């Protein structure tokens with residue numbers, strides 16, 4: 042047993058739902074208790090789908106347990122076929138039905154439906170959502186895709202995009218555009234928007250583009266085995282990765298990798314002097330392995346951040362994640378426990394977090410800016426506007442998204458210079474952060490440095506910390522306190538914590554200006 | 567229409583004797599675990615520990631939304647492969663997880679072990695576990711158990727199961743006291759208590775109480791009033807303790823609130839003079855607020871999918887106070903002792919349905935083309951995309967909607983989607 046509050050991934054049958062809901066003409070009959078229909082709202086609300094997920098639940102109740110549930114399943118499958126007339130069906134069990142051991146595959150087979158019925162075996166107590174999606178897509182491909190003669194012109198399949206995928210909709214569009222620039226057409230993109238009949242003709246493509254290893258690698262390997270199609274190993278997120286991807290495709294097809302980059306703006310935006318202040322900003326990266334690894338490369342080599350920590354929640358990809366982290370000189374954090382992630386962020390005190398919805402909330406709690414790079418995400422990360430992560434437009438989107446939460450360079454500079462100014466003071470905050478700016482109330486006499494008590498200029502938390510300090514923690518000397526005050530407010534909390542820890546560790550009871558700078562030197566890395 | 571008279575006495579006939587369409591088939595509802603989301607806000611020293619699967623944790627996460635980030639007092643002990651293999655181990659694991667949890671959260675005084683479908687199916691005996699753990703952690707923490715599983719409970723029934731589990735453990739009393747049963751937002755609870763106090767009724771106890779120290783006692787002289795229509799098991803448990811139920815319509819809208827208060831006032835022998843003096847001003851306020859908020863609702867039809875058991879009293883409110891015509895009123899369960907008084911007041915006409923076969927119900931809804939459809943989040947956007955106007959039902963459980971001061975807000979919850987549709991249509995034509 043493991044006490045859990047937040048889960049990065051749902052159970053595996055939710056992964057199967059992501060495949061079914063992404064596709065058309067496919068129906069999922071799921072043996073599950075009545076409450077499990079909650080998963081529908083992930084699709085209708087977070088992804089704002091305008092149709093119900095194509096899922097029939099048996100919604101068995103306690104009174105059905107015993108001999109009845111198998112018949113319930115059969116009826117549900119029969120009714121679903123009659124009502125929805127799908128081209129193919131997937132059938133399986135949720136965690137509870139797994140325990141009652143009806144056999145959805147066998148039961149449906151006995152019905153003799155005139156369509157392919159694909160049984161899913163998803164171990165709910167061992168595996169999670171991504172596995173469920175990968176395995177479901179794999180099984181669909183295994184049952185429906187057959188070797189075929191290749192298309193005359195060079196074509197490929199795009200694998201791995203699902204419902205409820207982070208920016209999958211626009212990534213598929215962007216990669217399709219990129220491939221078109223090379224003269225390659227897309228045979229089938231799946232599962233997202235594909236029909237079972239499309240899956241059946243996947244064999245005619247020359248090769249496969251694997252967009253999301255988490256949800257498409259099983260299918261890619263299957264197609265390699267049965268249809269002899271090679272698949273791409275590089276995920277085109279970031280400028281460098283996109284160019285490498287194009288070269289990989291060129292190597293597979295013999296076509297030229299030189300494509301029009303006139304709409305690519307990240308490199309110049311990043312090179313322009315306004316971005317200089319981004320140099321060496323310390324960033325922590327967490328998400329699914331694919332997005333986290335891609336983000337680390339962009340952060341380090343395209344924007345000039347320092348990667349101080351990275352990791353992923355999906356153990357299946359621990360190995361590539363460890364290798365990537367090593368290349369950045371850090372150790373990978375592989376965990377699905379958000380408390381561990383939070384502890385690591387607290388320890389590292391990065392200046393920017395790139396993560397999931399959970400890291401956004403951690404960032405908020407710790408006062409650290411954050412941008413979202415990976416599922417799980419909430420409704421705001423299924424935007425109305427075009428916002429891919431992949432390809433050249435994806436790189437543009439990423440630059441804007443990551444830089445936005447940071448205080449802008451010039452603003453940072455001005456805030457430091459004029460921090461004692463009566464209307465441009467620290468407490469006024471950064472202009473775009475939503476809080477109303479307030480002019481400082483107390484008059485400052487010309488030429489006289491106005492001294493305030495700690496409680497006057499410290500925020501509530503800090504004042505509380507000062508109160509605690511009275512009870513034995515290191516005490517700030519007046520001069521040191523004034524010096525602390527000169528540090529820009531958005532890093533002051535961190536400086537204060539570091540200094541106090543530094544002092545406490547060394548048994549220093551009164552913090553002087555020297556202690557402050559010794560601590561600063563100690564933590565400067 | 568006269569204020570407190572049943573529809574049957576005021577000309578139109580009610581729905582109490584109407585035939586009920588009982589359906590079985592696919593249900594599109596939450597399980598009882600969802601109740602934890604509002605119960606843990608109400609009971610401030612309680613922790614809700616679900617013993618279940620990743621699905622249960624994921625459900626809570628989906629239903630709790632942003633609340634999950636506020637260190638809520640609930641969590642899921644996720645069963646793993648090895649827990650399924652041997653129940654002895656599962657019990658040892660549970661004891662360990664609980665001990666760890668309680669040492670981390672010393673402020674917790676009530677711990678609820680909440681059963682789920684997986685824990686019920688493997689027959690993990692959480693009642694025994696609760697007893698054992700109560701012994702281990704007494705007197706500081708009291709451990710209860712109830713089931714919120716989808717195989718046994720639907721949505722708000724989770725609260726019913728929770729409260730019913732507490733009833734046998736309440737202290738006994740011979741005092742004549744009024745017990746108000748059902749979790750209300752604090753602000754509404756305070757309004758309710760103020761009204762009862764002004765009527766001269768007291769002492770009044772609440773179940774659930776905000777803190778375990780305030781738990782009510784119960785006995786043969788206790789009379790209880792329900793503020794929520796989904797408390798069937800709690801009703802039965804209190805009756806078993808000798809307490810007597812004051813049957814009444816539920817306090818939604820001006821009429822519902824008045825009828826609810828009237829039933830209590832009658833029991834406590836409060837004169838009509840006092841009653842009218844106390845209720846006149848808030849009744850007038852409620853009527854005014856409803857009138858302002860319900861303009862868009864007059865003459866419109868409404869269709870309820872089953873969700874919370876609030877459907878019947880809400881349909882009564884919409885029909886009698888907002889001028890709507892209910893076409894179908896679906897409820898997951900129909901309980902005569904609880905829903906009867908509201909059924910009496912609901913003008914005859916609508917189909918009353920219990921249970922669900924969601925596909926068939928969607929067919930009926932499509933054929934009826936209601937002006938407003940009340941449904942869950944899994945259906946709302948798909949129906950909107952087909953041109954229907956919907957009000958998602960969960961908000962009715964999470965938002966303060968009871969008693970006089972919320973009557974206008976309650977009407978507003980229903981009129982807003984219609985107002986919005988009109989705005990956007992006008993915008994599209996401009």
Ligand code: SF4
Nearest residue numbers: 076597622682683716
């Ligand atoms: S329906 Fe059952 S398995 Fe599903 S979330 Fe609810 S308690 Fe858990």
Ligand code: SF4
Nearest residue numbers: 419420421630631632
């Ligand atoms: S956090 Fe926001 S987006 Fe996510 S479920 Fe809650 S309300 Fe929806």
